[in-house]
Amino acid sequence: MSRTSTANVRLMAAAIDLMWEESYGAVTIDDICTRAEVKKGSFYYYFTSKADLAVAALEHLWAEEWKPSMDSQFSATVEPLARLTGFLESIYHKQTLTKARFGKVLGCPVYSVGSEISTQETALCAKAREIVGRKLRYYESAIQEAVATGAIEPCDPVQKALALVGLIEGLVGYARMMNDPEALRELPVMGLELLKAKPAAPAELSRT
Amino acid sequence: MSRTSTANVRLMAAAIDLMWEESYGAVTIDDICTRAEVKKGSFYYYFTSKADLAVAALEHLWAEEWKPSMDSQFSATVEPLARLTGFLESIYHKQTLTKARFGKVLGCPVYSVGSEISTQETALCAKAREIVGRKLRYYESAIQEAVATGAIEPCDPVQKALALVGLIEGLVGYARMMNDPEALRELPVMGLELLKAKPAAPAELSRT
DNA sequence: CCAATAAATAACTAACAGGTCAACTATAAG
DNA sequence: CTTATAGTTGACCTGTTAGTTATTTATTGG
Numbered sequence: 001m002s003r004t005s006t007a008n009v010r011l012m013a014a015a016i017d018l019m020w021e022e023s024y025g026a027v028t029i030d031d032i033c034t035r036a037e038v039k040k041g042s043f044y045y046y047f048t049s050k051a052d053l054a055v056a057a058l059e060h061l062w063a064e065e066w067k068p069s070m071d072s073q074f075s076a077t078v079e080p081l082a083r084l085t086g087f088l089e090s091i092y093h094k095q096t097l098t099k100a101r102f103g104k105v106l107g108c109p110v111y112s113v114g115s116e117i118s119t120q121e122t123a124l125c126a127k128a129r130e131i132v133g134r135k136l137r138y139y140e141s142a143i144q145e146a147v148a149t150g151a152i153e154p155c156d157p158v159q160k161a162l163a164l165v166g167l168i169e170g171l172v173g174y175a176r177m178m179n180d181p182e183a184l185r186e187l188p189v190m191g192l193e194l195l196k197a198k199p200a201a202p203a204e205l206s207r208t
Numbered sequence: 209m210s211r212t213s214t215a216n217v218r219l220m221a222a223a224i225d226l227m228w229e230e231s232y233g234a235v236t237i238d239d240i241c242t243r244a245e246v247k248k249g250s251f252y253y254y255f256t257s258k259a260d261l262a263v264a265a266l267e268h269l270w271a272e273e274w275k276p277s278m279d280s281q282f283s284a285t286v287e288p289l290a291r292l293t294g295f296l297e298s299i300y301h302k303q304t305l306t307k308a309r310f311g312k313v314l315g316c317p318v319y320s321v322g323s324e325i326s327t328q329e330t331a332l333c334a335k336a337r338e339i340v341g342r343k344l345r346y347y348e349s350a351i352q353e354a355v356a357t358g359a360i361e362p363c364d365p366v367q368k369a370l371a372l373v374g375l376i377e378g379l380v381g382y383a384r385m386m387n388d389p390e391a392l393r394e395l396p397v398m399g400l401e402l403l404k405a406k407p408a409a410p411a412e413l414s415r416t
Numbered sequence: 417c418c419a420a421t422a423a424a425t426a427a428c429t430a431a432c433a434g435g436t437c438a439a440c441t442a443t444a445a446g
Numbered sequence: 447c448t449t450a451t452a453g454t455t456g457a458c459c460t461g462t463t464a465g466t467t468a469t470t471t472a473t474t475g476g
Contacts, residue, residue, distance in 0.1 A: 002422040003473040023324045025233020028463065039425050044465065046423095104327050115381040116231045116324050119312050129385060162379070162391065163398040167371065170378020173323040174370075177337060183370065190371040194402050211443045213453055236433060247455055252435070254453095 008046045010036040012057035015050075020109040021102065024054065024116050024124075051117075055127045058110060062131050074138045080145035081152065081197060083138075084164075088188040091172065095181040107176035111169045136161050143195065153196035163194055216254045218244040220265035223258075228317040229310065232262065232324050232332075259325075263335045266318060270339050282346045288353035289360065289405060291346075292372075296396040299380065303389040315384035319377045344369050351403065361404040371402055 014036035018027040029050050033040050047053040073090065074083045098106045114128025139161035146152045167190060175183040222244035226235040237258050241248050255261040281298065282291045307313050322336025347369035354360045375398060383391040 002420070002475095003424090003471085005423055007423075022327055023231075023233055025231055025324070026328060029465090030463070040465080041426080041467085042424055049464085106327070107323065111381065111385070112323060114385045115315065115320060116233070118385045118387065119230055119314070120234060125385065132382070132385065159394060159398075162382075163375065163394075163401075166379035166382055166398070167375045167402075168378065169381060170376065171370070171374035173319065173377060173381065174340070174374055177319070177322045177326045177333065177340065179326065186367060186371075190367075190374070190402070193371075193404065194375075194398070196401065211441085211451090211453060215453080237435090238433070248435080249437080249455055250453070257434090 007036070007038045007042050008056075009060070011038055011043060011046060011053060012060045015053050015057040016061050016109060019054065019057075019113055020106050021104070024113045051121045051124045054113065054121075054124050058113070058124075058127045058131060061109070062134070066131070067134075070135065070138050074142060079151070080142045080149055081192075081195075083142045084146070084191060084195070085188045087138075088168070088191045091168065092181065092184040092187055095172065095175055095184055099179070099181050105175045105179050105181050107172045108169060111173070112176070132165070136165055139164050146195070146197075151198060153198065155196070160195060164191060167191065167194055215244070215246045215250050216264075217268070219246055219251060219254060219261060220268045223261050223265040224269050224317060227262065227265075227321055228314050229312070232321045259329045259332045262321065262329075262332050266321070266332075266335050266339060269317070270342070274339070275342075278343065278346050282350060287359070288350045288357055289400075289403075291350045292354070292399060292403070293396045295346075296376070296399045299376065300389065300392040300395055303380065303383055303392055307387070307389045313383045313387050313389050315380045316377060319381070320384070340373070344373055347372050354403070354405075359406060361406065363404070368403060372399060375399065375402055 011032060014032050015027070018031055018035060027050075029040065029043060032050070032053070033043050043053075047056065070087075073087050078086065095105050095107070098104070110128050110131050114125060114132065117128075118125050140157045143152070143155070143160050143164075144157040147154055147157065168187070171184055171187055171190075175181055219240060222240050223235070226239055226243060235258075237248065237251060240258070240261070241251050251261075255264065278295075281295050286294065303313050303315070318336050318339050322333060322340065326333050326336075348365045351360070351363070351368050351372075352365040355362055355365065376395070379392055379395055379398075383389055
């Protein structure tokens with residue numbers, strides 16, 4: 001064989017970053033190559049188009065970053081409801097950090113790109129759908145368990161997870177548009193209200 | 209004077225339609241001109257750039273369509289809570305109609321474009337913010353009244369309106385991405401739960 | 417150390433997009 | 447019926463973008 005390369009990974013990382021900082025449509029292949037320090041010839045050695053790269057980049061993002069993070073945050077060692085509130089808090093923190101680092105709230109690349117290109121680029125849209133679907137499953141499972149535990153009112157977990165993803169992604173998009181992470185501050189509270197969490201502490205601990 | 213023209217209106221309408229069907233970034237000035245049946249020279253007679261046109265188009269959309277519609281739906285002649293549920297139902301209906309007409313769920317152009325270009329095109333983003341802000345005020349006022357009426361639990365109307373806009377726009381974006389208006393079916397129910405609406409009918413009517 | 421081949425590169429083309437402009441045309445007002 | 451002028455037009459220019467290719471380079475396993 002011959003030499004190995006990291007150019008494909010650099011391209012995927014650059015694509016994610018640029019699409020996140022700007023948008024899918026605003027980023028050109030040349031932009032991506034420049035950021036990744038890869039020549040265009042090499043780009044076409046690894047990928048057939050911008051959309052093709054974007055699909056690979058989203059999957060890579062999921063596998064390398066999001067899945068491990070979600071697995072940890074939604075670990076069975078954590079109370080079901082606490083998984084959700086912890087996750088909601090982490091969204092606020094993350095967006096606050098990106099605002100500090102980039103001067104901009106950047107939101108969620110998967111959701112942004114997914115809804116941006118939903119009427120074009122079917123393969124890319126399918127990948128975005130897939131990833132959003134995976135996230136939904138974490139919510140569903142936590143909600144289902146929380147109902148079983150009695151931490152939240154009985155409900156249809158699928159329905160509630162859908163409402164939750166709406167609330168989350170809607171507010172994250174709002175925060176991006178307003179460039180203000182503070183819109184996400186009360187997200188955990190809003191989430192708990194949406195989920196009809198029961199009045200906090202269990203009865204036997206309530207009289208201190 | 210000399211002849212009058214509707215070219216600017218045609219351009220604004222074409223721009224809204226195309227941005228809605230695709231995205232801001234995917235639409236070129238040539239596309240807009242073709243759709244509007246206007247030559248590029250005329251485009252630059254009325255507008256200085258695509259972003260400039262988009263700003264005018266969003267404002268035009270608001271003034272000519274959205275504001276009248278919102279004023280009617282949030283009319284003082286309607287019960288405060290019914291304003292909100294009626295509005296939420298209408299979202300489902302509208303998206304179902306666009307799916308039937310275009311074969312695609314297209315979502316909300318203001319929110320889509322606003323979050324797409326939020327890190328570029330500051331003037332356009334400012335206009336999107338402005339319009340979203342105006343919608344928020346309808347929600348706030350209805351929520352405030354509903355609290356006063358006792359139709360929903362006491363709360364901070366500003367905060368609740370923010371949560372509501374998140375839920376709405378998040379789910380609309382989800383419906384667009386999934387190309388499935390059914391995601392919006394339970395939006396009125398979800399909205400009522402988020403708002404903590406009180407158990408429906410007043411007490412004196414509850415025993416049938 | 418050498419050969420096979422994965423990876424990198426420069427240099428290129430063709431199409432397209434944004435933007436300009438001088439000349440032209442319709443029409444409303446007098 | 448003029449005529450001033452808002453409005454229209456097509457031709458043109460320029461930079462950018464996607465996509466291609468022939469050639470070179472590095473490296474790794476034998």
